[in-house]
Amino acid sequence: MSFATGFRHGVHPPEEKELTSQLPIRRMPYPDELVLPLRQHAGKPAKVCVKVGDKVERGDKVGEADGFMSVPIHASAAGTVVDVDWWPHPDGSMAEAVRIKVDRFAPQVARPRLVPHWEGLTTQQVVKAVQDAGVVGLGGAAFPTHVKLAPPKDCPVHTLIINGAECEPYLTSDHRTMVEYPDRVHFGIRVMMHAMGVQKCVIGVEKNKPDAIEALRRTVPKDIDVTILPLTVKYPQGAEKMLIHAVTGVEVPSGKLPVTVGVMVQNVGSVSAIAEVFETGLPLIERIVTVSGHGLRKPANLIVPVGTKLRDLLAHCDGVTAEAAEVIIGGPMMGQALANLDAPVIKGTTGVVVLEKGETREAAVYPCIHCGRCLEACPVFLNPSLLGDHARVQQYEEMADLHLADCMLCGSCAYVCPSNIPLSQLFQASKVALRRAQAAVT
Amino acid sequence: MTADKLIVTASPHIRSLDSTPRIMWHVVASLVPVVLSAAWFFGVSALLQIATAVAVALLTERSTGKGGAIADGSATITGLLLGLSLPAGFPLWMTALGAAFAIVFGKQVWGGLGQNVFNPALVGRAFLQAAFPVAITTWPSAGGGFFTLHGDLFAMPLTHPLPDAVTSATPLGLLKFEGKGTPLTDLVIGSTGGSLGETAALVILAGGIYLAWRGYLNWRIPVSVLVTVMALSATIHFVDATKPDALFMLFSGGLMLGAVYMATDMVTSPITNLGRWVFGAGIGILVVVIRVWGGLPEGVMYAILFMNALTPFINRATQPRVFGTRLVSAT
Numbered sequence: 001m002s003f004a005t006g007f008r009h010g011v012h013p014p015e016e017k018e019l020t021s022q023l024p025i026r027r028m029p030y031p032d033e034l035v036l037p038l039r040q041h042a043g044k045p046a047k048v049c050v051k052v053g054d055k056v057e058r059g060d061k062v063g064e065a066d067g068f069m070s071v072p073i074h075a076s077a078a079g080t081v082v083d084v085d086w087w088p089h090p091d092g093s094m095a096e097a098v099r100i101k102v103d104r105f106a107p108q109v110a111r112p113r114l115v116p117h118w119e120g121l122t123t124q125q126v127v128k129a130v131q132d133a134g135v136v137g138l139g140g141a142a143f144p145t146h147v148k149l150a151p152p153k154d155c156p157v158h159t160l161i162i163n164g165a166e167c168e169p170y171l172t173s174d175h176r177t178m179v180e181y182p183d184r185v186h187f188g189i190r191v192m193m194h195a196m197g198v199q200k201c202v203i204g205v206e207k208n209k210p211d212a213i214e215a216l217r218r219t220v221p222k223d224i225d226v227t228i229l230p231l232t233v234k235y236p237q238g239a240e241k242m243l244i245h246a247v248t249g250v251e252v253p254s255g256k257l258p259v260t261v262g263v264m265v266q267n268v269g270s271v272s273a274i275a276e277v278f279e280t281g282l283p284l285i286e287r288i289v290t291v292s293g294h295g296l297r298k299p300a301n302l303i304v305p306v307g308t309k310l311r312d313l314l315a316h317c318d319g320v321t322a323e324a325a326e327v328i329i330g331g332p333m334m335g336q337a338l339a340n341l342d343a344p345v346i347k348g349t350t351g352v353v354v355l356e357k358g359e360t361r362e363a364a365v366y367p368c369i370h371c372g373r374c375l376e377a378c379p380v381f382l383n384p385s386l387l388g389d390h391a392r393v394q395q396y397e398e399m400a401d402l403h404l405a406d407c408m409l410c411g412s413c414a415y416v417c418p419s420n421i422p423l424s425q426l427f428q429a430s431k432v433a434l435r436r437a438q439a440a441v442t
Numbered sequence: 443m444t445a446d447k448l449i450v451t452a453s454p455h456i457r458s459l460d461s462t463p464r465i466m467w468h469v470v471a472s473l474v475p476v477v478l479s480a481a482w483f484f485g486v487s488a489l490l491q492i493a494t495a496v497a498v499a500l501l502t503e504r505s506t507g508k509g510g511a512i513a514d515g516s517a518t519i520t521g522l523l524l525g526l527s528l529p530a531g532f533p534l535w536m537t538a539l540g541a542a543f544a545i546v547f548g549k550q551v552w553g554g555l556g557q558n559v560f561n562p563a564l565v566g567r568a569f570l571q572a573a574f575p576v577a578i579t580t581w582p583s584a585g586g587g588f589f590t591l592h593g594d595l596f597a598m599p600l601t602h603p604l605p606d607a608v609t610s611a612t613p614l615g616l617l618k619f620e621g622k623g624t625p626l627t628d629l630v631i632g633s634t635g636g637s638l639g640e641t642a643a644l645v646i647l648a649g650g651i652y653l654a655w656r657g658y659l660n661w662r663i664p665v666s667v668l669v670t671v672m673a674l675s676a677t678i679h680f681v682d683a684t685k686p687d688a689l690f691m692l693f694s695g696g697l698m699l700g701a702v703y704m705a706t707d708m709v710t711s712p713i714t715n716l717g718r719w720v721f722g723a724g725i726g727i728l729v730v731v732i733r734v735w736g737g738l739p740e741g742v743m744y745a746i747l748f749m750n751a752l753t754p755f756i757n758r759a760t761q762p763r764v765f766g767t768r769l770v771s772a773t
Contacts, residue, residue: 013456092450169456241765254766326449337450353455361451366462366514367556372660372713380765385713386757403764411454418462419556425452 007242010234011377011412013169013333015208019292019299020172025180027303028316030077030102034307035344036062037089037097041136042143043069048098054081059110059282062098071134071144073098076285076305078106088343090310090329092336097344100307115281118191123150126195130274133283134347138269139163139174139238140330142348145270149195155259160198161247162189164205164212164268165231165238168331171351173288174268176301178205178212181272182219188275189226192266201226202247203268208233235333236410240265242379254406269350289345291317295324295354304345311341313352323356333411366419374413374423380406384413384423391426396434404430465658466515472649473522473703479642484530485588488638490595494534496521498541506550516555520544523563523703526639527696527743528570531582531592535599540570560750561710564743571743581612581635612636613694614739617686629693636695643698650702659706662715666722667701667729668692674730685734697729700742710750717753717760724749 039045046063056062056075063073079102089095116129131146151157162185166174178185189201205213207230216228231237231246241252243265250261258265273284285306292299297318304313310327314320320327328335329343330350345352374384382403390398407427414423480488499521503512511517524544528537544566552558571578582592612635613624628634634641653659676688691697705711705725712721725745732741 011458013454013458245765251766251768254764256766325447326451326455328453328455332453332455334453335455336453337448337455339448339450341448355455360449360455361457364461367554369462369465369556369708370711370713371465371708372715375713375762376715381762382764383713383761403767406764406766409453415454415456416458416460418458418460418465420457420461422452424454428452 007232007234007237007245007379009377009379009381009412010236010242011415012233013235013415015233016170016292017172017175017208019170019294020290020301021175021209023172023176023299023301025176025288025301025303028305028308028313030108030305031308031312032102032104033082033309034076034079034100034102034305035087035097035309035342036073036075036100036307037087037095037344037346038063038073039089039095040073040142040306040346040348041071042141043071043147045096046070046073048084048096050081050084050098052081052084055079056081056100057111058106058108059113059285062100065131068131069144069147071131071136071146072283074134074283074285075100076307077102078108079103088340090336090338090343090346090349092338110282113281116278118194118278121195123195123197126191129277133273133277135270135273135277135284136347137267138273138287138347138350139267140334140348140350142346145266145274148264148266149192151196151259151264156262157196157198157259157264158200158262159248159264160189160193160196160201161243161263161265162201162203162268162271163238163240163243163265164203164209164216165243166209166268167206167233167235167238168333168335168350169235170292170353171290171331172292172301173290173350175209175212177268177272177288178209179215182215184272184275184279185216185268186219186221186226187279188271188273190221190224191274191278192271193224196264198264199225203228204231204237204243204247205229206231206233206237235412236379236408239379239408239410241408254403284347287345287347287349289313289349290351292351293328293354293356294359295320295326295356297321304349306345306347308345309342310338310345310352313345314341314354320354321356323358324354325357326355326360328353328355333415334409361420365421368419368421371418373416373418377412377416379410379412380408382407384427387430388421388423388426391430394433396430396437399430400434404434407431460657463514466519468656468658469653469703470515470518470522472653473519473526475645476526476639476642476649476699477522479645480526480530480638481588483641484582484592484638485590487530487582487590487592487595490534491528491530491532491537491638492522492525494537495525495528495541498538499524499545502542502545506546507554511554514555516549517545520548520562520566523639523699524566526699527563527567527637529578529581529637531580531595532577533597534595535597536570536574536577539573540566543569556709558709559753560747561704561707564704564747564750567743568747579615581615581637612640612739613690614733617690618733618739623690624694626689626693629690634694639699640696643693646698646702650706659702660708660711660715660718662718663706663711663722664701666719667705667726668697670723670726671697671729674727675734678730678734691730691733695733695740696742700729700746701725704742705746705749710753712753712756712760714757714760714762717756720756720760721749721753724752
């Protein structure tokens with residue numbers, strides 16, 4: 001059955017996935033140096049637990065979790081700690097990071113470790129194991145996965161939704177994971193359903209990945225209730241609230257978390273990271289990254305050690321073309337453009353996209369002509385035109401009344417705006433200003 | 443490669459191909475056939491009229507707007523629409539005055555493109571209607587040679603314009619003041635008296651369909667206007683057969699030009715789709731009311747201007763429901 005589900009509004013940017021969608025995942029060699037920021041996840045940064053000169057093995061902790069809303073950071077290769085200092089972070093800021101000189105002659109074999117058998121574990125033990133392995137949401141937001149595994153008691157979860165939409169242009173890492181490691185995805189789902197006591201699971205995959213849908217269907221376990229649901233190809237289909245709406249037909253109430261409607265969403269990459277924890281015992285020290293874009297000589301889907309500098313990553317892909325203009329961490333719709341290529345790949349890095357001149361946003365901005373395209377694009381039915389008017393004159397309170405908080409900065413409005421008004425940038429700045437104002441009041 | 447050469451912008455880093463100038467110039471391009479059909483019926487007078495309006499609109503925009511503002515195409519549209527809404531023999535100095543007025547008081551005093559409440563071309567025309575009520579209702583007949591100069595195109599300011607030797611009334615005027623009908627085929631083809639752009643309903647409709655297909659015009663407004671006019675006038679005609687029927691109403695006067703090109707001005711029409719239906723219906727009702735019961739034979743201009751004024755209120759009343767503010771049961 002090819003019935004596809006979707007949501008109203010949204011946009012259709014060029015997919016550009018054909019650059020990498022058929023390329024098998026390859027492993028990238030270890031770079032000479034790794035940079036491991038202690039802040040790679042939402043929540044509290046990890047606390048550094050090594051000092052300069054320490055020798056570390058692959059998989060050793062370099063940062064401890066600081067409380068429940070935090071995860072540890074592990075060394076992704078054997079080597080020597082050469083520095084613990086501030087370093088460019090892929091979000092554009094600076095962050096404290098552990099730098100490791102990789103030992104060229106180390107076998108890069110992790111210390112022998114116990115692989116916990118998932119069936120005998122209680123929920124708490126699974127949560128602990130997942131936290132210890134440093135697993136975070138690999139879809140980009142990097143929310144600690146173990147926190148999601150322990151939902152509040154008054155909100156029972158009845159459906160686990162696996163996000164395989166991958167609606168950002170260019171990115172194919174989740175796609176290749178589903179095609180090449182469908183068993184691992186299903187194993188991760190099995191562990192999660194066991195740990196959370198959930199009976200039902202739906203994997204949402206955009207229809208433009210028929211091979212992924214086919215691979216998942218071929219390998220679906222018979223003894224648990226897992227459905228693969230093809231979704232309309234539309235941005236932002238992979239946004240949590242849009243996906244939940246597509247799968248269950250329910251709108252997550254404004255300002256509430258998905259658990260309030262009894263569902264929990266995990267990214268395909270996160271699920272397979274959990275599977276790896278219970279298959280090999282290895283923590284999250286590498287991830288699959290799509291390196292793509294017309295500004296790159298050799299696009300690829302790579303297994304990249306966390307901490308690999310972008311410069312090394314791009315060099316491994318034969319470097320950028322002469323026309324390359326902008327390097328983006330993540331996809332072109334929500335990703336972060338970077339000026340400093342010394343910033344490393346971190347756990348939440350879904351991809352690196354190099355745009356050429358002419359593909360980037362042109363500079364000319366015209367006044368809003370009230371064409372209404374942003375209203376038809378906004379997946380949460382806001383009025384971006386009106387919000388933009390308020391943002392320009394800093395009327396943040398009015399924006400709050402117009403549900404600015406429901407804006408997830410997906411960029412659909414700015415993408416369609418014929419006047420090239422940087423709407424999502426205005427909204428991001430307004431959200432920050434509003435938070436500051438509210439913090440000042442309380 | 444060095445890091446210095448990279449540009450850094452906020453997300454999203456890509457954008458759709460459409461731009462505001464592109465939309466505007468497409469509208470301009472779709473008006474070219476309308477201009478040509480005006481030239482077919484009224485000869486070189488039509489071209490002089492439209493060229494004057496466009497040239498003065500551009501000059502005014504140039505001298506009052508920000509640098510490069512004429513490149514966005516909006517002033518060209520204002521000039522074209524104003525020119526098309528005038529009779530062929532209208533003195534050119536009045537046209538020039540109207541075009542300047544349209545840009546300055548229709549747009550620039552509000553803050554330029556995107557800020558004005560009223561359609562600039564209609565502001566210009568309303569000004570001319572108030573200032574020169576006789577000249578603007580002197581309709582030369584279509585026909586004559588191509589190089590026939592209709593009316594008193596080159597009258598000097600403040601002189602008394604010469605009455606045109608050959609004039610004719612518009613179909614709406616004929617009906618209202620003389621009780622005479624006009625064959626529907628003449629209306630559809632456009633071989634009747636009237637403003638330059640009043641006479642080519644089918645060409646205008648084709649341009650509108652093209653723009654709607656390209657997504658440069660919101661189809662809801664013209665559909666709403668035309669359906670309302672048809673439904674309402676059919677009802678009135680059914681009750682009182684002396685009143686004009688639906689097809690006459692549809693193809694006479696400036697309704698097509700107004701519904702397709704003026705009411706759909708994005709800046710001055712509602713931004714929500716529901717609001718666009720309301721806006722169009724409001725125009726339709728006002729057009730019928732003015733034409734059937736009002737003192738004027740034609741009411742498209744005032745209907746649109748009136749609804750322009752209501753646009754902010756329509757917008758406010760038709761805000762979309764934000765996602766997650768009402769629970770929808772699972773299907």
